[in-house]
Amino acid sequence: MEMRRLLMPEIDEVIRQKDWKTLKGILVELESQDIAEMLEDIPYPEKVIIFRLLSKEQANETFSYMESDEQEEMLHHFSKNEIKDIINGMDPDDRNDLFDELPAGLVKKYLEFLTPDEREVAALLLNYPEHSAGHIMTTDFIELYEDITADEAINYIRKNAKESETIYISYVIGHHRELVGVVSLKDLILAKPEVIVKEIMDDNPIYVNTMDDQENVANLMKKYDFLAIPVVDSDGRLVGIVTFDDIMDIIEDENTEDFQKMAAMSPMEMPYFSLNTIKLAWNRFIWIFVLIVLESISGNIIQRYQDVLKVVVALAIFIPMITDTGGNAGTQSSTIVIRGLATGDIELKDIFRLILRELLIGILIASAIGIVAFVRAYLFHVGSLIALTVAIAILITIFVSNLTGAFLPFLFKSLKVDPAIAAGPFITTIVDITGLVIYFEVAKRLLHI
Amino acid sequence: MEMRRLLMPEIDEVIRQKDWKTLKGILVELESQDIAEMLEDIPYPEKVIIFRLLSKEQANETFSYMESDEQEEMLHHFSKNEIKDIINGMDPDDRNDLFDELPAGLVKKYLEFLTPDEREVAALLLNYPEHSAGHIMTTDFIELYEDITADEAINYIRKNAKESETIYISYVIGHHRELVGVVSLKDLILAKPEVIVKEIMDDNPIYVNTMDDQENVANLMKKYDFLAIPVVDSDGRLVGIVTFDDIMDIIEDENTEDFQKMAAMSPMEMPYFSLNTIKLAWNRFIWIFVLIVLESISGNIIQRYQDVLKVVVALAIFIPMITDTGGNAGTQSSTIVIRGLATGDIELKDIFRLILRELLIGILIASAIGIVAFVRAYLFHVGSLIALTVAIAILITIFVSNLTGAFLPFLFKSLKVDPAIAAGPFITTIVDITGLVIYFEVAKRLLHI
Numbered sequence: 001m002e003m004r005r006l007l008m009p010e011i012d013e014v015i016r017q018k019d020w021k022t023l024k025g026i027l028v029e030l031e032s033q034d035i036a037e038m039l040e041d042i043p044y045p046e047k048v049i050i051f052r053l054l055s056k057e058q059a060n061e062t063f064s065y066m067e068s069d070e071q072e073e074m075l076h077h078f079s080k081n082e083i084k085d086i087i088n089g090m091d092p093d094d095r096n097d098l099f100d101e102l103p104a105g106l107v108k109k110y111l112e113f114l115t116p117d118e119r120e121v122a123a124l125l126l127n128y129p130e131h132s133a134g135h136i137m138t139t140d141f142i143e144l145y146e147d148i149t150a151d152e153a154i155n156y157i158r159k160n161a162k163e164s165e166t167i168y169i170s171y172v173i174g175h176h177r178e179l180v181g182v183v184s185l186k187d188l189i190l191a192k193p194e195v196i197v198k199e200i201m202d203d204n205p206i207y208v209n210t211m212d213d214q215e216n217v218a219n220l221m222k223k224y225d226f227l228a229i230p231v232v233d234s235d236g237r238l239v240g241i242v243t244f245d246d247i248m249d250i251i252e253d254e255n256t257e258d259f260q261k262m263a264a265m266s267p268m269e270m271p272y273f274s275l276n277t278i279k280l281a282w283n284r285f286i287w288i289f290v291l292i293v294l295e296s297i298s299g300n301i302i303q304r305y306q307d308v309l310k311v312v313v314a315l316a317i318f319i320p321m322i323t324d325t326g327g328n329a330g331t332q333s334s335t336i337v338i339r340g341l342a343t344g345d346i347e348l349k350d351i352f353r354l355i356l357r358e359l360l361i362g363i364l365i366a367s368a369i370g371i372v373a374f375v376r377a378y379l380f381h382v383g384s385l386i387a388l389t390v391a392i393a394i395l396i397t398i399f400v401s402n403l404t405g406a407f408l409p410f411l412f413k414s415l416k417v418d419p420a421i422a423a424g425p426f427i428t429t430i431v432d433i434t435g436l437v438i439y440f441e442v443a444k445r446l447l448h449i
Numbered sequence: 450m451e452m453r454r455l456l457m458p459e460i461d462e463v464i465r466q467k468d469w470k471t472l473k474g475i476l477v478e479l480e481s482q483d484i485a486e487m488l489e490d491i492p493y494p495e496k497v498i499i500f501r502l503l504s505k506e507q508a509n510e511t512f513s514y515m516e517s518d519e520q521e522e523m524l525h526h527f528s529k530n531e532i533k534d535i536i537n538g539m540d541p542d543d544r545n546d547l548f549d550e551l552p553a554g555l556v557k558k559y560l561e562f563l564t565p566d567e568r569e570v571a572a573l574l575l576n577y578p579e580h581s582a583g584h585i586m587t588t589d590f591i592e593l594y595e596d597i598t599a600d601e602a603i604n605y606i607r608k609n610a611k612e613s614e615t616i617y618i619s620y621v622i623g624h625h626r627e628l629v630g631v632v633s634l635k636d637l638i639l640a641k642p643e644v645i646v647k648e649i650m651d652d653n654p655i656y657v658n659t660m661d662d663q664e665n666v667a668n669l670m671k672k673y674d675f676l677a678i679p680v681v682d683s684d685g686r687l688v689g690i691v692t693f694d695d696i697m698d699i700i701e702d703e704n705t706e707d708f709q710k711m712a713a714m715s716p717m718e719m720p721y722f723s724l725n726t727i728k729l730a731w732n733r734f735i736w737i738f739v740l741i742v743l744e745s746i747s748g749n750i751i752q753r754y755q756d757v758l759k760v761v762v763a764l765a766i767f768i769p770m771i772t773d774t775g776g777n778a779g780t781q782s783s784t785i786v787i788r789g790l791a792t793g794d795i796e797l798k799d800i801f802r803l804i805l806r807e808l809l810i811g812i813l814i815a816s817a818i819g820i821v822a823f824v825r826a827y828l829f830h831v832g833s834l835i836a837l838t839v840a841i842a843i844l845i846t847i848f849v850s851n852l853t854g855a856f857l858p859f860l861f862k863s864l865k866v867d868p869a870i871a872a873g874p875f876i877t878t879i880v881d882i883t884g885l886v887i888y889f890e891v892a893k894r895l896l897h898i
Contacts, residue, residue, distance in 0.1 A: 263784035335712035
């Protein structure tokens with residue numbers, strides 16, 4: 001159960017009465033994630049007052065769980081010493097998330113607030129490109145030498161537990177800090193105390209490089225069910241780890257990005273309500289604008305066939321049916337391929353196998369819908385010849401759209417463009433053009449115009 | 450690095466030469482996930498021969514990592530004793546995944562192959578509805594009593610490590626098997642050996658109920674960064690746990706489902722290439738069919754306004770521009786809301802705040818695109834009056850579509866229908882109808898037809 005929901009009415013009452021002493025007692029019982037969520041809805045200056053009621057450890061944790069725009073605003077309300085405490089107390093990876101969102105000037109100022117050690121770590125992470133393993137990793141992990149015993153290792157872990165993000169996996173390094181193995185606390189605990197680490201460690205561990213994309217890191221961790229994965233630099237030296245909790249957030253973010261791209265929007269870095277309205281409107285306008293420009297080709301096509309339309313105005317009735325249905329077929333196949341490429345179910349090498357299959361599926365769907373379209377058009381009392389035109393046009397359109405939808409994401413991927421862009425709105429606009437040409441060409445031939 | 454990719458040419462060669470002895474030596478060095486992936490591409494009977502080279506533990510693990518259709522096929526090639534070994538050796542949650550995909554008759558047969566203990570567990574999990582916490586949990590976890598010492602707890606964990614899916618979190622139960630606390634191995638190791646578990650455990654743990662939906666389980670684990678979450682039955686008794694690795698798979702599956710629904714497809718339970726072509730075609734046909742029926746309203750509208758079209762055929766040129774642009778605006782806002790509702794960034798209570806904001810964004814985008822549309826239409830040499838008609842119609846259409854897209858997912862959610870259905874193809878079809886009415890009504894008034 002989430003405690004906060006149960007307690008919320010009570011907490012609200014306590015805050016209203018400014019009964020900080022009672023509140024302090026309640027806060028101790030809550031999870032940091034819940035306090036962060038609760039603080040979102042509380043105005044200043046109460047927000048800062050309540051935050052100051054937290055113990056140092058709880059304050060650090062709660063701050064880390066807040067959205068970056070909330071963190072930024074909160075820092076403006078803090079004293080210099082409070083800022084120092086908070087940003088020195090943050091885990092390196094969480095701090096890096098915050099720094100990503102802050103203006104450069106502020107980052108520079110805050111870097112000076114850090115102790116020399118923390119500053120060095122912060123600068124290291126900031127230097128790696130966004131979305132790279134080096135940028136999202138933490139430097140707080142346990143490293144061991146291979147020639148100590150399991151018992152010594154456990155004692156070492158005990159002593160360093162506080163400064164490490166996980167104690168369940170330790171990393172074994174050589175004398176040049178190169179990664180030589182990985183050993184889990186489970187293996188250490190199950191081993192005889194006098195066994196040497198070298199003998200129980202996995203000496204061929206899976207790792208990522210600092211410059212690897214976070215999506216690859218996530219895919220590896222998902223595949224191997226890792227609690228954490230080591231990150232090595234270009235010289236093979238162990239510099240950090242990425243833990244599963246960060247990966248869950250990354251998977252969510254990457255999925256959200258794909259959803260946004262597939263709906264013709266640029267990825268938005270923050271939750272909806274944290275975003276500036278003007279920026280949001282601009283992000284959406286620009287894509288609708290691009291698509292309208294692309295779409296004017298459809299207008300040109302209809303204009304070119306205006307003479308056909310003048311003779312048989314009834315043809316206009318079915319323009320939306322042709323374009324929509326083509327768009328729907330293209331959306332289906334492109335989504336399957338885009339999603340398959342993202343999860344790894346479909347790879348570039350599968351292209352021929354997939355196109356072959358989509359050919360078959362296209363024939364099945366197109367024939368069935370062709371019949372439906374004939375019946376539907378006939379019910380409009382436009383005569384069987386126009387109904388036949390619609391049926392044949394929709395049959396060819398679905399077939400072509402389906403293949404276009406299946407093929408474009410592959411093309412984009414092999415051109416190193418994100419395949420997610422080849423989705424819904426984009427496909428719809430493309431297949432409108434082909435659909436209309438098919439429609440009018442079929443009409444011209446069948447109706448002898 | 451993924452070892453398999455490096456070794457693959459070598460492995461291929463060894464398999465071609467049927468050099469099973471060398472292969473056995475190579476397999477020992479590989480991760481089970483990689484062996485499962487490799488086996489996918491190997492035909493029968495080699496697949497079974499290679500599988501039999503694996504050690505018992507590796508065989509169990511490898512089998513668990515295979516896709517369920519591969520598992521099913523493999524079982525048909527096994528002897529009765531091999532089947533017994535494999536399905537008794539599987540983790541309860543992995544076995545349940547497999548049973549979900551098998552025909553009822555086969556499940557019944559395999560249940561009889563299980564030892565009485567395993568059979569009881571298997572029947573328990575199978576009884577909970579699919580996608581519920583009870584269905585996806587495992588019963589292999591460590592339970593402790595609260596009155597033992599940290600040292601005793603660690604010794605108990607050591608003894609039971611083999612039969613438990615994680616040893617890093619232990620669950621503390623009372624004498625009626627009710628969940629009373631959670632303690633991590635970290636806390637146990639850092640505590641003094643003689644400290645009582647009760648004193649260091651979290652006595653107010655977050656848990657889920659057996660009937661809770663897996664999406665809620667995933668959201669809680671993501672929020673609290675849990676390695677595992679306890680599952681209790683309706684009497685408050687601890688019956689299982691769900692671990693983070695299963696949650697990562699569930700998050701991926703739930704996202705894939707949303708992508709599919711948003712592209713007007715029913716969720717597909719298996720990877721693309723494991724699915725039957727006819728089933729896949731049917732799944733997609735049925736949605737295109739529903740949308741074509743819905744879409745015929747657009748046709749009716751154009752037919753109703755045929756007299757307007759006869760007078761000014763040029764109006765037909767802009768039909769795709771009106772419908773596409775409306776669809777794009779609706780797709781953007783609906784995707785934002787659908788995704789926000791799925792991740793929790795947007796909640797039902799946010800509806801007024803969101804609609805207000807979308808009103809503003811709608812005005813901004815609509816006005817800007819209205820101007821673009823005027824220029825674009827004017828360049829078609831259709832005269833400024835038609836250009837003005839297009840501009841005004843597109844302005845109103847975007848505004849309306851944007852609000853419709855923002856509102857519908859809320860409506861669906863409050864009606865307990867998955868909001869993901871209110872996406873792309875569905876919105877596009879709906880706003881086509883309103884867009885066309887707006888277009889022709891504006892035309893009638895401005896062009897005095």
